[in-house]
Amino acid sequence: MTAGTAVPATDPLTLDDVEDRARALLAPEVYDFVAGGSGGEATLRANRAAFDRCHLVPRVLSGVDTADTTTTLLGVPASMPVAVAPMAFHAVVHPDGEPAVSRAAAAAGLPFTAATLAGCPLDELSVPGGALFFQLYWLRDRDRTAWLIDEAERLGARALMLTVDVPFMGRRLRDLRNGFAVPAHAAPVNLSDTQRGGGQSVGAHAASVIDPTLSWSDLEWVRRRTRLPLVLKGVLDPADARRAVDLGADGLVVSNHGGRQLDGAVPSILALPAIRDAIGDACEILLDSGVRSGTDVLRALALGAHGVLLGRPVLWGLAVDGETGVTAVLDLLRAELATSMALAGAPHVAAARRLGVRGASATRVREER
Numbered sequence: 006m007t008a009g010t011a012v013p014a015t016d017p018l019t020l021d022d023v024e025d026r027a028r029a030l031l032a033p034e035v036y037d038f039v040a041g042g043s044g045g046e047a048t049l050r051a052n053r054a055a056f057d058r059c060h061l062v063p064r065v066l067s068g069v070d071t072a073d074t075t076t077t078l079l080g081v082p083a084s085m086p087v088a089v090a091p092m093a094f095h096a097v098v099h100p101d102g103e104p105a106v107s108r109a110a111a112a113a114g115l116p117f118t119a120a121t122l123a124g125c126p127l128d129e130l131s132v133p134g135g136a137l138f139f140q141l142y143w144l145r146d147r148d149r150t151a152w153l154i155d156e157a158e159r160l161g162a163r164a165l166m167l168t169v170d171v172p173f174m175g176r177r178l179r180d181l182r183n184g185f186a187v188p189a190h191a192a193p194v195n196l197s198d199t200q201r202g203g204g205q206s207v208g209a210h211a212a213s214v215i216d217p218t219l220s221w222s223d224l225e226w227v228r229r230r231t232r233l234p235l236v237l238k239g240v241l242d243p244a245d246a247r248r249a250v251d252l253g254a255d256g257l258v259v260s261n262h263g264g265r266q267l268d269g270a271v272p273s274i275l276a277l278p279a280i281r282d283a284i285g286d287a288c289e290i291l292l293d294s295g296v297r298s299g300t301d302v303l304r305a306l307a308l309g310a311h312g313v314l315l316g317r318p319v320l321w322g323l324a325v326d327g328e329t330g331v332t333a334v335l336d337l338l339r340a341e342l343a344t345s346m347a348l349a350g351a352p353h354v355a356a357a358r359r360l361g362v363r364g365a366s367a368t369r370v371r372e373e374r
């Protein structure tokens with residue numbers, strides 16, 4: 006990716022511009038479902054504020070003309086250190102739903118993470134030339150959980166991403182005020198017939214299908230069940246990160262679920278350095294929650310991540326223009342990253358991971374339990 010000149014000079018200039026366009030198009034309750042966080046949305050806001058407090062220290066005289074954004078994520082080649090985050094119910098924002106996003110990701114050379122709660126059969130998401138990760142919710146219906154793991158493996162998924170921060174859904178006040186329920190056309194068809202939640206609020210549906218008792222011993226069961234690289238999504242504590250590595254996790258997603266679960270949780274970008282220090286290179290570290298620019302990707306790399314997951318901006322692109330809109334978002338992010346890397350004097354991703362970062366962080370490391 007060539008730096009500088011590749012960044013478009015026409016609208017949308019930023020991922021936030023794409024969100025503005027999507028907001029103008031979507032029904033307010035749908036916009037709120039995607040944009041919203043839990044509780045008073047302190048963590049949602051803090052995610053952004055924390056990125057802005059991470060100040061990169063550029064290197065000079067490194068002769069970087071073109072920054073190479075390519076890398077691998079969990080062994081999968083990627084055109085930049087970004088994968089599409091798992092998100093339920095894509096069709097709430099656009100009828101083309103998950104298949105459009107998986108095609109756009111494949112064309113952009115990026116992994117797409119299919120959610121347990123995708124609105125179309127999983128086999129429609131395994132795109133020729135694309136790389137599929139599969140996100141697993143730990144369902145009360147254990148047979149369905151096992152079936153989903155086996156199905157992901159059968160379809161050639163390249164990683165199994167177990168979400169560990171949703172024993173039940175955070176209190177999403179916007180959804181409660183709006184009386185939001187997932188429309189039938191976006192229903193999670195990979196759940197068994199009786200579990201698809203018709204007409205239920207999202208919180209009530211989550212409570213009826215997700216098993217909140219998920220624990221470390223279940224992780225051992227998952228580890229034994231599949232040969233796929235196993236990634237835990239939603240880790241914020243270094244001790245949990247170490248334990249996951251000890252139990253055979255191949256990757257972690259440092260994530261507060263985009264501010265949608267524990268309101269008041271630490272911003273992911275602030276949690277990252279301690280996790281990186283705790284586990285070193287024992288497994289791959291991805292990060293999400295609040296990534297909105299190429300500079301944010303660079304900040305995450307500089308603080309020790311191997312890559313990031315991109316969440317809401319993908320849905321904003323889908324809302325604006327289907328597959329083409331998602332492609333525009335991913336291309337813009339890649340161009341921004343190339344420019345930021347070149348300006349920081351980082352010719353490639355390995356160099357980006359060695360950049361310095363300065364910034365304020367309030368830290369109290371808790372006692373071991």
Ligand SMILES: Cc1cc2nc3c(=O)[nH]c(=O)nc-3n(C[C@H](O)[C@H](O)[C@H](O)COP(=O)(O)O)c2cc1C
Pocket residue numbers: 038039040090091092093120121122140168238260261262263264293294295296314315316317318
């Ligand atoms: C509409 C929506 C649906 C989501 N659904 C899921 C899901 O089904 N499983 C999951 O692990 N995470 C889910 N997430 C969380 C994302 O995977 C990701 O952690 C978060 O969106 C990242 O933050 P960002 O949106 O600020 O980039 C969802 C997020 C949104 C916005």
Ligand SMILES: CCCCCCC(=O)C(=O)O
Pocket residue numbers: 093122171174207208210211212214262265
């Ligand atoms: C069974 C319904 C759970 C919906 C969770 C999707 C979501 O909004 C999120 O994970 O965030």
